[in-house]
Amino acid sequence: MRSAGEINIQSLPGFSRLFLDYVAGNPDLNTLYDFRPDQKGYEYAIRKVNAGQYNRNILCDVITKQYENSGTAIPISLMDRLRQNNSCTVTTGHQLCIAGGPAYFVYKIASVIQLAEKLSAMYNANVVPIYWMASEDHDIDEIRSVNLFSKKITWNTEQSGAAGKLQLNDFHSALEEIVNTLGSSPRALEVASALKEIYASGKNLADATRSFVHWLFGDKVIVIDPQNTELKKIATSVFRDDLIHGNAEKLVNETSNWLSGKLYDVQVNPRRVNLFHLSDGKRERIEKTDSGYRLTDSGKEFSESELIELLNADPEVFSPNVVLRPLYQQIILPNVAYVGGPGELAYWLQYKSMFDHYHVSYPVLQPRYFAVQITSKDLEWMNKNNIAPRDFSENYDEHLKRKLAERAGEELSLENEKEVLNLLRTTITEKAALADSTLRAFADAEMKKAEESLKVVEVRMMRALKQREEVFTGQLKKQYDRILPNGTLQERSESFLSLYVNTGIKVEDLLNSELFPVSGVRFITTEA
8 A cells, every 4th residue: 555645634524623733732722632743742742641550350350251252363462561550542332323434434443443553652651542432322324324336325223222232133134235335356355255254144233343353453452341330430520420410511612612712613522411311222411300300211219319319229321422521531531532523523612621530531532534535547547647636626517627628739718808808897987977877887898798708708619618528527526426426535435345346445455554643635556
């Protein structure tokens, strides 16, 4: 695999100003985090974690049991390292999308693996990569589809509740469609064979996702399922405080208001209670009422004492939302850094005061790796036609107009002529008015007709050139459809699996390349 160039993230749509300013190191945001994702920042963050107190034995015992119950081989070397008193982690989290979902899921995990290796080497530290499964997420619509070669394949399940508990007994039709869409090439058959085993009937989605991650990455990462009684016991005091006092809402809203005052878009709006209640097939929001608490779907009510008693007896049924989930993660993991995309890091920046209130270590926020995969044939075409990756930050129509003019050997835009005509319009209307003041409006209207005629001429010139350059126009459109399908980055829609079948770029290629520092969206291709 090799890099073919990159697009600076500052020139692409889909990246919030808050995220871009954080990456750029805007000093206005300094109070929203502890350490920068740089050499000095990581050094201090590792020291801070090493000075903290963590229940590593409970953590490792829980993870070991999860692997044993799932039937997936445990990454023994990493687990041995995690159990040591000086262990640190770097973590990324993601939903349990079928077949991995968008390609950036793979880029996120590759990022934590390589970052852990780099930090371990740079600081003589014991840093372990973690993938945190969003097993309690209940938004099934967001995870049950995957795009393969721009075709959307959906798992039509009627199940609901926490995603990790979804059973794969009704996944067969979606699996067959995935396999058929991948095709019959050797790489496609390799993927199909693995998926049939990973998503076999009788498993749940959490176990299948753990298996999928280890099929891709081998023993280079630890997968953790946060839906666990022993882990949630560690965070019970925070859950209790949120139920009774609602401090998270107050603190996050203060930061959100400050961000809004700086004209930043706010990613997350906290609630009075930032916990859900889990039961079979349901994840219901807990709502504060005048008399106590209520579950929003079933309407079941609790007094404060009843709900706190339930929390103490069975903490696993309490599920943190997007506000408390990062706090829960940092309480149970000796975590140095969180690796995420633009949306994730934007909402993490709302939480610093909440972490301080609960005396929980705030991690380094590390942007993940961004990539576009192209074939060597695509790269050859781009080079032949003098097109660089940065050119795709330009609107397709403007890019096409510029390239067609370039291929024609002259500037075909009539913008200059329009400016000349506009000057003539002013001169002619003034002269007409000198002859007769009533002629000003007439002359102005006639000149407007001339301007419209000029636009028609330009459109017809461009249409004629497109027809003459029909092959090039179609080829450029195909490149945009691959790189920016529906105006979004390839990695946000297309699956890593179909990209692998198409380009041949493997996970090992990613891990063996330099993913850091992250300065833009990198174009990658196979070796020529």
